[in-house]
Amino acid sequence: MTTVHIPLPSVLALAAILFCIGLYGALSKRSLIIVLVSLELMLSSVNINLVAFSQLGAFPNLRGQVFSLFTITVAAAEIAVGFAIVLAFFRFRKSADADDANSQKR
Template sequence: MHLAYPAVVAALLFSIGVYGVLARRNAILVLMSVELMLNAVNLNLVAFDVWFRDRLHGGQVLTLFTIVIAAAEIGLGLAIVLLVYRNRRTIDVDRLRTLAEGTGDPERTDEPGPADEPGDAGDLEEAAR
């Protein structure tokens, strides 16, 4: 087997992953694109391990570590996406500019105003949450 074939396939996979990270707005699609990029790296690691005929199979061991890290990354990433969706009702990456809860309006402060007096309807809404 020639080394150029897996290297070209890995380069194509990595390019598709980079495009997905840069062009997509959905957080789940961004995570899938990161996985494509990691799989391209795994393909290169295994291909070079076979090409160099390493007796310790260092490329395959590093591939297993990469797969474990990718599984942990996906688990944490999906947990974060679910929490963001519960709070914001969207997983659009462009709309998630700030980490503060609320409308994301920088002009808005959390100081109580005249409409936020105790006993208002706003207190009923907060109690219902």
């Protein structure tokens, strides 16, 4: 048991800013890979929230950390399938830009 002086609102603010940077990246970047990675950034910032509440919240317990482990696993599964789709799309269309993903025709 140690005393921690990190203020909870600062951690939440960091996570909120990271989430918004991820949102901006996902909406504005052209490369499909970077869009997927921005989604990962958003998930990671949510993890910061979960861990912060689980350690610094009013009633600290480890449930938040277990949940963040599940989030990390699901994020890894999502990024694997996402990159597989990007690779298939690249072979199909010879491009990995989000702008080119607008029709199903070759």
